[in-house]
Amino acid sequence: MQDGEASDERIMEGVRRGDSQAIATLYDRYGGVIFSLGLRMLGDREATEELVQEVFLRAWRQAATYQPNLGRLSTWLLGIARNLAVDELRRRGARPRRADGEGDELLARIASANEDDPAEQLSITTRRQEVARALAVLPQAQRQVMELAYYSGLTQSEIAARLGDPLGTVKTRMRLATQKLRDLLHEMGQVPG
Amino acid sequence: MSEHHCVELLGGYALGSLEEADHERVVSHVRICAWCRTEAEQIADCLHGAFGYHVPPAMPGSHVRDRLLARLAEEAAALDAMAVPSDATIAAVATPAEVSTPAHDQGSPLFAAPFAPSRPEPRLAGAAPVERPDTGRTPPWPHVPSPVPVHGPGSRGPRTVRARWLASISLLAAVLVLGLGVGLVNMHRQLDNQRAHLLGDAFTGAHAAMVLAGPAVKHGMSGEVIMRPGESTGLVIVAGVPKSSGKMTYTCWLHQSGHWMPGGSLRPDASGIAMVVLGKSMNVHKADEVAITMEPANRTPSVPSTPMLLSASL
Numbered sequence: 001m002q003d004g005e006a007s008d009e010r011i012m013e014g015v016r017r018g019d020s021q022a023i024a025t026l027y028d029r030y031g032g033v034i035f036s037l038g039l040r041m042l043g044d045r046e047a048t049e050e051l052v053q054e055v056f057l058r059a060w061r062q063a064a065t066y067q068p069n070l071g072r073l074s075t076w077l078l079g080i081a082r083n084l085a086v087d088e089l090r091r092r093g094a095r096p097r098r099a100d101g102e103g104d105e106l107l108a109r110i111a112s113a114n115e116d117d118p119a120e121q122l123s124i125t126t127r128r129q130e131v132a133r134a135l136a137v138l139p140q141a142q143r144q145v146m147e148l149a150y151y152s153g154l155t156q157s158e159i160a161a162r163l164g165d166p167l168g169t170v171k172t173r174m175r176l177a178t179q180k181l182r183d184l185l186h187e188m189g190q191v192p193g
Numbered sequence: 194m195s196e197h198h199c200v201e202l203l204g205g206y207a208l209g210s211l212e213e214a215d216h217e218r219v220v221s222h223v224r225i226c227a228w229c230r231t232e233a234e235q236i237a238d239c240l241h242g243a244f245g246y247h248v249p250p251a252m253p254g255s256h257v258r259d260r261l262l263a264r265l266a267e268e269a270a271a272l273d274a275m276a277v278p279s280d281a282t283i284a285a286v287a288t289p290a291e292v293s294t295p296a297h298d299q300g301s302p303l304f305a306a307p308f309a310p311s312r313p314e315p316r317l318a319g320a321a322p323v324e325r326p327d328t329g330r331t332p333p334w335p336h337v338p339s340p341v342p343v344h345g346p347g348s349r350g351p352r353t354v355r356a357r358w359l360a361s362i363s364l365l366a367a368v369l370v371l372g373l374g375v376g377l378v379n380m381h382r383q384l385d386n387q388r389a390h391l392l393g394d395a396f397t398g399a400h401a402a403m404v405l406a407g408p409a410v411k412h413g414m415s416g417e418v419i420m421r422p423g424e425s426t427g428l429v430i431v432a433g434v435p436k437s438s439g440k441m442t443y444t445c446w447l448h449q450s451g452h453w454m455p456g457g458s459l460r461p462d463a464s465g466i467a468m469v470v471l472g473k474s475m476n477v478h479k480a481d482e483v484a485i486t487m488e489p490a491n492r493t494p495s496v497p498s499t500p501m502l503l504s505a506s507l
Contacts, residue, residue: 018411023265024258032252033245040248049253053261060265061501064406070231071238078245079237086209087451124246131246149210150244156210167212171205178204182239 008073016063027056030074033124034081041085041151051088055081086153134184142177145170198222198229207237217423220478224401224422268500272408405431405485409502418483418505427477430468431485431503434461442490445469446497448482453496459485482506 006014006025014022034055038048058080059066066076135143148159156174160167199222205211206219223230405416416431429445437443445456456475459467471477484504486497 018269018408020262020265024262027258027261031258032250035253035257036248036251037245039251045253049257049260052253052257053264056261057264057268060268061407062504064410065506070234072242075238075241075245078241082241082245083209090451124250127242128246128250131243134243135247146208146240146244149205149208150240154210155212156205157212159210171201174204174208174210175201178207178236178240181243182236185239185243 009068012063012066012068012073015060018060023056023060026059026073030077031056033074034077037078037081038085041082041153042088047088051081051084054084058084082150089153130188131185134181134188137184138177138180142173142180145173146177146181149174198226198232200229200232203229203233203236204240207233207240217478221423268408271500272412403483403505403507405429405483405503405505407485407501407503409485414503416485416503418507420477420507423478425473425476425478427471427475427483428468429456429459429471429483429485430466431459431461432466434459434465434467436461436465437487440490441487443467443502444486444488444493444497445471446484446486447471447475447477447480448484449476449480453484455493456483458490477507480507 006022008029011022011026011029015026031052035048035052038051038055039045042048042051055077059077066073071079138146144163145159148154148162149156154162156170157167159165160170163170199206199219202211202215202219205215206223211219219229219233223233400419400421403418403420405418412435413433414431414435415433416429418427418429420427431443434443443459443461445459446453447456454475456471457469459469461467482504484497484501486499486501488494488498
């Protein structure tokens with residue numbers, strides 16, 4: 001993915017120093033991933049664009065707190081984005097809506113129009129495919145619980161109420177799904193064991 | 194393993210979806226259990242790596258990049274202004290809207306000025322750095338003196354007098370620098386003692402200290418949020434705090450359940466140390482972040498209105 005390019009760690013060194021080029025590189029590398037997640041959670045472009053800016057502003061302000069040994073840069077940024085999006089959803093008191101078919105098509109067109117770095121895009125596409133394979137292995141009920149928690153920011157009791165399942169069942173599904181997903185991604189070399 | 198750890202809850206914890214009681218249990222546990230803390234980090238990494246990528250691909254428009262870089266330039270400029278604090282510059286930091294905005298809509302190059310030019314190394318306030326500007330002249334601090342020409346017996350020509358004068362000046366400078374160094378060491382020791390004293394008084398027993406990080410670190414500010422596991426009080430202590438004008442004040446914020454709440458003002462003493470005790474009513478153990486900003490002294494807004502100078506995740 002990064003042949004001839006700066007590694008994530010080197011980019012973050014630059015961000016910590018306040019190097020403008022480093023933050024621009026960081027955005028170019030992960031802006032699309034962050035935007036995709038934000039749009040999936042918030043459902044509208046305007047709010048998502050604000051969220052993307054806020055994610056990178058926080059990354060810049062809090063660069064000193066990033067520890068590579070605790071996680072990858074991409075997931076650190078995704079974590080910031082997801083937390084901000086959940087805050088926004090709770091603030092709105094609304095739940096996210098999935099982009100409908102027309103929206104998906106529009107998003108795909110926008111994505112392809114911006115594929116100006118084939119190596120980055122290939123890396124991200126490969127990663128998406130591997131993640132999709134791993135998630136496909138999860139039982140539907142477990143996956144549903146995880147998606148409601150991750151994308152909608154629902155608590156376990158909110159999920160139980162939404163699905164009409166006992167709270168204990170939701171807790172069990174979440175625990176099993178977490179372990180299973182971790183094992184699968186570890187086998188794929190996506191995460192440490 | 195789960196008898197001692199809380200592995201079964203870490204997935205829900207990483208997702209922020211636990212019920213209150215379970216959340217409290219995990220929060221208390223991970224503060225003292227490095228193993229579970231690492232597990233939680235790895236699970237979070239795994240979940241973000243999976244669900245974060247399992248979304249329809251989309252890209253923001255190019256204007257988002259432009260706006261982001263312009264906002265960063267604004268913050269960098271505001272921080273630069275803070276490097277030499279004065280009433281005017283502190284006001285500029287605290288009111289970024291008033292800082293001149295880069296004309297990014299006019300196609301001007303972004304970051305025409307250095308994003309964050311090199312600044313003095315972080316230092317504690319009151320510890321005046323020993324500046325050594327390169328003036329091209331002989332520096333007024335100790336150095337290896339040039340060999341002094343030896344004159345014949347009884348010779349006390351102008352060059353000898355000048356050499357002795359230079360040696361005297363050098364010796365005096367050496368004493369001054371040595372004194373400054375000793376003073377600096379003493380000041381650090383006093384700071385450590387003060388901190389230990391505070392901790393001893395207010396936080397006997399086990400406590401956790403979260404380091405505050407942020408752009409102000411580059412300007413010499415440093416600090417910690419100190420808490421005892423499971424308790425609702427905390428202490429924020431910051432060193433290297435520049436004096437502010439009467440119009441603006443350093444304000445501590447807590448982020449809880451998606452909302453910001455003011456935690457009090459930080460008023461630096463003569464040595465640049467400021468602290469604020471977060472009382473029981475603040476329920477610090479329920480907060481997920483602490484931040485410090487500058488706010489108008491006569492009116493604390495309901496949410497932070499200026500860029501975070503320092504922050505820490507709890």
